[in-house]
Amino acid sequence: MALSLSKEFIRNLYNQRSQEKQVNGYPLAVSPLVVSIWKRLQQNNEKYRRIFENAAVGIYQATLQGQFLTVNPTLAEIFGYESAQEIIANSSINLKAKVYVDTNRHQELVRLLQEQSAVWRFESQVYRKDGSKIWISENGRLLYNTKGELVGYEGTVEDITYRKQAEVALNEALEKAKELSELNSQFASMVSHELKNSLTIILVSTDLLRLHSQKMTAEEKLNRLEKIRSAVKNMTGLLEGVLTISKAEAGNINLENVRVDVKGFFQEIWQDVQAMTKTNHQFKVICDHSACVTLATDIRLLRQIFFNLILNAVKYSPNATQVECEFSCQGAEAKFRIKDEGIGILPEDKENLFKIFHRGKNARRFEGNGLGLALVKKAVDLHGGNISVESKVGVGTIFTITLPKLSG
């Protein structure tokens, strides 16, 4: 058995040698190696052959150009080959150098070997025979012939794909936890800052009314009361938004079939927006033939979507311009477009528009918390819908929402 293996082994090496002869002149480098391996096999007999054949790690010898000279069955298995012979036969086309996903890894391995004579735990991503990718860890050292000439390198290969996948999953989880904790502290400081501001307004206004009400005109008193009212509204809006987002995140919202009269629905929202902003924008609702639609929805959530979009349309566009809501049914989808003639959205802000607390660079002079669109996106996702935006700075913005409909 030992003898037949050795013959096979030598045959592979001679095949290798004759091919190298034609390729780039390495036969002389291989020849002493053949002799030394042959001798070693003869001397160390069956015991070492078994260790080599049954090792849990892949073992190989390769030329400096990355052509395998000898490999054990485990190495063939790691790379997805049927046998050691098959992988060696393929190595005539410089297989070892080609397997690295990052082509610089093989050069790096050889460079490190030349600098340090040996490398430990050299980790790379490699291709298997079927093109799938795995992670390996290599230990290697340089090989010299009897004349002390450098002829190649040898080493072991371990498949560490599971460990790498676990590492990636762990890193992702850590990254997510970090993001979440950053978001939480950002969230806490934003909410407390906003609440503190509103409470200060309330405190200052009530103190003024308490201490100086006799000296104040009716209009000044009304003005102060209005400030208190608006501060309370701001706090309520903030808390409502925060609660809706956390409810949606916890999956505590149930969708049921609701028939929506689209024109009436938009008019109701418009009345609220008008009362809140005292706007004199023109409001237009355009419906195609179907003015009613049945949606799987939570009506309060649906209201939040369009209330926030229409409020934004008013807030970010000059007085007296038009805000337009268009509704149409397209196949299995209900399509809504909210269009304004406002300041528009800068291209660099588009990517983060739906992220919580994100505010556009051109919107800082307007009051806001960056909560509205995050809430809208969450609600649209919850409906299995889609939201997109088209905008031109200084011209206007169109938000398009599609929601799956049950009937027209």
Ligand code: ATP
């Ligand atoms: P909040 O809604 O919490 O009161 P906000 O309006 O700033 O504050 P979002 O509604 O989430 O927050 O909007 C995020 C950002 O997107 C805004 O700050 C603004 O820069 C931009 N934006 C949203 N809608 C429009 C619009 N119609 N026109 C121009 N910019 C818009």
Ligand code: MG
């Ligand atoms: Mg908003």
